[in-house]
Ligand SMILES: [Zn+2]
C-alpha cells in the first residue's frame with residue numbers, strides 16, 4: 518500500500534481526508550498529493566485555518582448555530598425580529614436559509630430530526646431549550662423549517678404538540694413549485710399544494 | 719453568504735477546502751460542517767496530521783518521490799534493483815505502481831508530461847537529473863511508465879532521444895487488454911498490440 522512507500526504520515530493524512538463527506542479513499546489520495554504539491558499555497562493556509570477554527574469556533578448557547586462568537590452573530594443582531602424563531606434540523610439548513618436571505622427572525626437548531634428507524638428520539642434533539650425559548654414573552658411565532666420528508670414531518674408534528682401551551686403561532690414552510698422546476702417532474706402532492714396556496718400574479 | 723452568518727473563520731476554511739480536488743463549493747461547506755461537528759474525532763486529528771505532514775514530508779532529492787525521509791524509502795531500500803529506473807510523470811503514478819507491486823527498481827518522477835498545448839516544455843520536467851542518473855554505471859535500463867496518451871507518448875519519444883548516448887536500454891509498458899476488460903470496448907490499436915504481444919497460456 519501507499520503507506521509502505523510514502524510513510525505513515527501521508528497514510529494517516531489520507532485516512533483522515535477519506536472521512537470527509539464527498540471524498541472516498543481514491544479522491545483522498547489525490548487530495549493529499551495535491552496538498553503536498555501545493556504546500557505553501559494550500560497546505561499551510563488550510564492547516565492554519567483548521568487551527569483557527571479549532572481555537573475559535575463554538576456552538577451558540579442560545580440557538581445551536583456555529584460561530585466564532587457566543588451567542589452567535591444572528592442571535593446578537595439587533596435588526597433581527599426577536600418574535601420569530603425558525604426551527605431547523607441542522608446548521609446546514611440555517612446556512613441555506615441565510616444564503617437565500619429568507620429569514621429575518623432567529624433560529625433554533627434541533628441537531629437532527631426524529632427518526633425511529635435510525636434510533637433518533639426526542640431526547641436527541643434540543644427540544645427542552647426550544648420549549649423554553651417559545652415560552653419567552655417576546656416570542657410569538659415558531660416557524661418549522663424542516664425537510665418535507667417523513668422524518669421531517671414527524672418532527673414537525675411532534676414539536677407542534679409540544680408547543681401547544683406555549684402561546685405561540687406554529688407555522689411551516691409553504692409547499693409549492695420550486696423556482697425553475699418543471700411541472701411534469703413534480704409529484705401530485707406538491708402540485709395540489711401549489712394549486713391550493715396559489716397567489717395573485 | 720455563509721460568511722456573514724458563521725464568521726470569517728468558517729468561510730476561510732470552506733474556501734480552502736473547496737480547492738481540494740473532488741470538493742466543490744457545496745461539498746466544501748458540508749465538509750467544513752462535518753469537521754466542526756466531529757471536532758474531537760476528526761478535526762483535531764486532521765489538523766495534527768496536516769501539521770505533521772508539513773513538518774516532515776519532503777521531495778526525495780534523487781527520484782522526486784514524496785516521503786518523510788530524504789532520500790526516500792524506495793531509493794534507500796537495498797532490496798531494490800539499482801539497475802532499473804522507472805520513469806513516471808507524477809507521484810500518483812508511482813503510488814499506483816507500488817500498490818500493484820509492479821516494480822522492483824527505483825523511480826524517477828518527471829513532475830509532468832510534455833504538453834505543448836498547455837505550455838509544458840522540457841524545462842518543466844526533471845530531465846537533466848534523469849539523464850545524469852541514466853549515465854550512472856549501475857543503471858542499465860530505463861522503463862518509461864507513462865500514460866498511453868498523446869502527451870505521454872510525446873514525452874516517451876523525447877526521453878528516448880535524450881537517452882540515446884547513455885548506454886541504457888529504454889523500454890516501455892506493454893499495451894494489451896486490461897484485466898477484466900471486454901474486447902469489444904477496446905480500440906483497434908490496443909487489440910492489435912495485444913495480439914502481437916500475445917504470450918503462452
Ligand atoms: Zn445563536
Ligand SMILES: [Zn+2]
Pocket residue numbers: 778779780781782783789790791792793
Ligand atoms: Zn527517492
